[in-house]
Amino acid sequence: MERRVIQVGLLGFGTVGRGVAEIVSRHQNELEHQVGGPISIKSALVKDLQKERGEWNERIQLTADPADVIEDPEIDIIIEVMGGIEETKLLLEKALSHKKHIVTANKDLMAEYGSSLLQQAAEHGCDVYYEASVAGGIPILRTITEGLAADRITKMMGIVNGTTNYILTKMSKEKLAYTDVLKEAQRLGFAESDPTADVEGLDAARKMAILATLGFSAPVQLADVAVKGISGISGVDLEFCEQLGYTMKLIGIAQRDEGRLEVSVEPTLLPSSHPLANVQNEYNAVFVHGEAVGETMFYGPGAGSLPTATAVVSDLVSITKNVKRKVNGFAQHLPLYPATLKTEEEMQSQFFIRLHVEDRTGTFARVTSLFANHDVSFEKLIQLPLENKMLAEVVIITHLTSRAVYKQLINELETMDVIERVASSYRVEGGNA
Ligand SMILES: NC(=O)c1ccc[n+]([C@@H]2O[C@H](COP(=O)([O-])OP(=O)(O)OC[C@H]3O[C@@H](n4cnc5c(N)ncnc54)[C@H](OP(=O)(O)O)[C@@H]3O)[C@@H](O)[C@H]2O)c1
Incomplete structure (x- = not known):
């Protein structure tokens, strides 16, 4: 040469x-x-x-x-x-x-x-x-396009934003409030002075669009990614997660089932034994599932x-x-497949739902019958009295259901007279259901 x-x-x-x-x-x-x-x-x-x-x-x-x-x-x-x-x-x-x-x-x-x-x-x-x-x-793009070039990737799931992972780690481990941790992250240079793109999930969504485009050889656009950030997560949510054996992370998921895609970024409960649940502070990790290779995971610094x-x-x-x-210009592959997205009926996962309900006879039966009407069963359930003795807190982890049914359930729960409010709800991944 x-x-x-x-x-x-x-x-x-x-x-x-x-x-x-x-x-x-x-x-x-x-x-x-x-x-x-x-x-x-x-x-x-x-x-x-x-x-x-x-x-x-x-x-x-x-x-x-x-x-x-x-x-x-x-x-x-x-x-x-x-x-x-x-x-x-x-x-x-x-x-x-x-x-x-x-x-x-x-x-x-x-x-x-x-x-x-x-x-x-x-x-x-x-x-x-x-x-x-x-x-x-983390050399994840090269891994997908070269290291796993022979395989058909079916799922990529990752922590691809260090700022939000730092914030959630501190909130969980040190029982600190979101706004306090955000200020600390800004002081240490882990969060920008305008943190919106990070905390509202946009930064991670952009990365997931890139990953999905390469991993599935389909032109996934930013608008195709369903996004929810971490700014609404409370200390109470994190306490219940811990009590139920889960850890909350901002997780990007890109999944392909029979050629139909689902790409999202949202706060997600992972079993605390899941490898991604143990990725702490500003670190990133991406878990890749290929039809032939099975599960692989890549971990490292996401910035710096x-x-x-x-x-x-x-x-x-x-x-x-x-x-x-003298072989430039051949590195980029045009996508092989269209980006055909799943409908909400096709998107299956488990959900965490936290409710404030009236603490009186019959309430619980009405809540459970609403779930039964939608054919959604419970994997875990906790009921505790709230400080206001008229109300109780009910936390449910559902079995697998579609996102369409979950949204319908939340709508109906919000309008039930025995429910004061739906305090929070999140996706759950990696469970047994
Ligand atoms: N920082 C990370 O850890 C990290 C990680 C992954 C990806 N990235 C990406 O890498 C890129 C750079 O990030 P960074 O953290 O290095 O940014 P940075 O520290 O703010 O540096 C930006 C540089 O670009 C120059 N610049 C910005 N706008 C300009 C303009 N309109 N005309 C001329 N020069 C301009 C700045 O000039 P001055 O020096 O004169 O201000 C500065 O030298 C971004 O796209 C970021 O998303 C960053």
Whole structure:
């Protein structure tokens, strides 16, 4: 292989960008050995040229003009680690038109415009790799597309957002309130100052759309993902979970049954013995079920400068190998199947339902007969008096039922005269039912 220097341009030089520069610098020998020549970071686009960046101010050409990077004829590969969607998409399209290969860590962009960018890349004979966009340091996209390429994946279930996992871990273990833990997470840098995308499940939904698209070879859009966040979870919910032998996690599920798909992100009760229930703090994990391989699980840091940069630089290595072998533009596969979604009647799971009911004779019989009318049986049930002696708390774990029946049940429970309110309800996964 020729030993010319592979020149790289960064779009963004923040947390991940610096990590990329550090890894390329620290691991130069190993990288050079793998790709048969040196890799050099030539320039980086930033917003604020006055910002203090230590030694990097001298080592990398910093610019505020995107054209200096994406139109530089010496640059082979662009690494996009600036974030953003619309403006960034235009920059990457321009980069592709200049025949630059792209690595991106941007799940917001890939969930929204991934298929269009991949199509354009193929037309220009370029590669687009985006390993870091899902679960940071865990090489899950490569695992799905290469490691498990021979299998037919039927289910992917994971914790793909570190912020919410950190919050739920602290709430469960230290019995702290949601708002207090969120403030602490913001102080420690685990949560953004505007945490909405994380806590309302949007960030995880984008990652699940990417995973489902690759895992099922079907163009799953963000709008196809049913999303519910963690902001409504109370300490009481978590106490009942524990009492019943479950742990609450924000779980992304992508499931395929006979070609029909279901993709969701929602707070979910897992049996406390389930491997995902033991993924703590800001860590991520993805559980993959393949028809042939059975169950596999991948665990690691979902974010952070060096873990994320490891995924980015691994993509850089893959593209560089392709450049040297002159085989770029073949990495992206167009989906084989349509994204045909299940109806709510076809989506089966168990549910946790917590009710405040009138504490008098006959109430319980009426609640149970409502469930019986819908042919929904109970796996577990707890009834406790509330401090207000007129009310009792009833917590039910159902056996498997459809989401359509569950929604109908909740509607009917909300209008029953003996029920003060449906305090909360969640999906339950991994049970025996
Ligand atoms: N941080 C993580 O752990 C992590 C994990 C997985 C994926 N990601 C993804 O990686 C990407 C980067 O994240 P990050 O945490 O590294 O972000 P960051 O620390 O905020 O860095 C962003 C960088 O991009 C530059 N930038 C932003 N907007 C720009 C614009 N309009 N024009 C020019 N430069 C601009 C900033 O310039 P200045 O330095 O001048 O401000 C900064 O250097 C995002 O897509 C994120 O979702 C991050």
